[in-house]
Amino acid sequence: MSDTPAPVTPSRSLFIAGAGVLLLSIPFFAFGLGFLDTKARVEFSCQEGGPCTLVRAGWLTREAPVTFRLKQMTEARVDRRRSSREGENIYRPVLVTPQGDFPLAAHWMEKERQAQAPVISVNRFLEAGGLPAFSMWHDDRMRASRVGMLFTGTAVVVFLLGVGLTWRAVRRRGQERARGPEVSTG
Incomplete structure (x- = not known):
């Protein structure tokens, strides 16, 4: 067994990942709602x-x-x-x-x-x-909006993933602040 702690992703990286995933959900929402509004x-x-x-x-x-x-x-x-x-x-x-x-x-x-x-x-x-x-x-x-339902469902899943990553980043940032500044020895 080693004494080295498991690697921890810094809050900044989690914030960037969360923001990227949240931005990724936008086109899925746009296309999904567009297809849902097919005049059928x-x-x-x-x-x-x-x-x-x-x-x-x-x-x-x-x-x-x-x-x-x-x-x-x-x-x-x-x-x-x-x-x-x-x-x-x-x-x-x-x-x-x-x-x-x-x-x-x-x-x-x-x-x-x-x-x-x-x-x-x-x-x-x-x-x-x-x-x-x-x-x-x-x-x-119903027939015309199948693709819209798929895009919108995907958008919700991607959005929830982005919110989850952002929430983890906020919690990790709180942990980093509680520990204080780390001093690197070199």
Whole structure:
């Protein structure tokens, strides 16, 4: 057994490590919160006789609503395209206006029947001259925010590690002060 004490990390080194780890958590928080706020909830509602509003929302914020008068809406249709992975068709409901096409769902769907349901509702509303009022929504926020949850979870773990290192540095600094200045002999 040796008489030499175990090496002790000085408080200054612990402070530097703690600060570095705390700074490392910032980009994880930024990207995590950004991905969590992906606008994957689409709400479309029409009052009797119009107007209709389209709102996209994430977990943290909502976009300003887009309002359409009854005369501005041409139709609703299902857009189709080939999936890059399986080569099969994927579908998305879209509101067609002279200003452009506005998706009624944030992501493409694998089943045409699922994409067709909102299209039928909107076209019935338009054919009936804006009667009766209706509201619908498509919420894909859970699917869209998986990456955000991973980044945010990592940010919390890294942040807690940084706080732990900083706390150890504060305690070590107190121990160093209690011992007093060390005199080196050389």
